[in-house]
Amino acid sequence: MVTLKFNIEGGNFSKAGYASSQVKKTLKQLNIHQSLIKNIVVALYEAEVNIVAHAYKGTIQVDIAPTDVSMLVSDEGPGIENIDLAMQEGFSTASAEVRQMGFGAGMGLPNIKKNVDEMYIDTVVGKGTSLKLKKMLNNV
Amino acid sequence: MKVTELIEKLDLKVYTKNVNLEKEINGGYVSDLLSDVMGNASEGNVWITLQNHLNVVAIASLKDLACIILVKGIEPSLDVIAKANEEQIPILGSTEKTFELSGKIYQLLM
Ligand SMILES: Nc1ncnc2c1ncn2[C@@H]1O[C@H](COP(=O)(O)OP(=O)(O)O)[C@@H](O)[C@H]1O
C-alpha cells in the first residue's frame, strides 16, 4: 500500500493540479492501467480545484492498494448547502474572477462522479467538506 | 500528423523552447472551460483555446494533450511558457479566430 498526502491552499490557483500531477506520476510508476489513471486524475484534479476555488485550505490523502485507489479530500471552508444542486451539471457559485479563468463551469462534481466507482460527500455548512472517492483497480 | 507538420502547414508561432514537437496529433478539442477539457479531451489532442494561464498547462499535462494552440494572436506570459517548457507541452499561437483555425485543423486531420 502506498499513501500520498498533500496540503492544498485555498485561493492559490497557480499551484492547482500539483497534487494530481504527483499522484499521476506515482500511479504510472506502479504500472496502474492507463485508462484507470486517466479516470483518477480527472476526479482528483476536480476535487483539488474545488478546494482552491471554494475553500480556505484542505488536505488530500490518496491510498493506493492492490485492489483500489481511495482518495480523501477534506477542506475547511463554507461547506455545501445543497448537495443535490451542487451535483447538477452547470450549477456553480464560483466568483466572476474564477469563471474568467475558465473554472466554474459547474462540471467538477459531475466529472468526479463519472470517473470513480464510489463518491461520498460529507459537508457541514460553515465548517467544511470532505469527499471520499474510490476507484476499483480490478475492472478495466 | 505531427505537431511540427501542423506548425508548418498553418504557420503557427511556437512559444515554447526545447519541447518535443514530434508528438503525434490524433484529434482536437476546442473549449475555454477547463472542466470541459478535463472531462472530454483525449490524450494526443490539440487544444484550441483563448485561455492563457498556468492551469491550462497543468491540464494539458495531466491529460497528455499533444499541444495547446492560442487563438487570435494571444500570447502566453513568461511564467506560462516556463511551465510549459518544464512540462514538455508545446504552446503554439495563431492569429486566426477559433472557428477558422478549428476548421482548418479539422480538414488537415480528417
Ligand atoms: N469543497 C467545496 N466547498 C464548498 N463548496 C463546494 C465545494 N465543492 C463544490 N462546492 C459547491 O458546489 C458547486 C459545484 O461544484 P463543481 O461541480 O465542482 O463546479 P464548479 O467548481 O465549477 O463551481 C460549487 O460551485 C460550489 O458551490
Ligand SMILES: [Mg+2]
Ligand atoms: Mg469545481
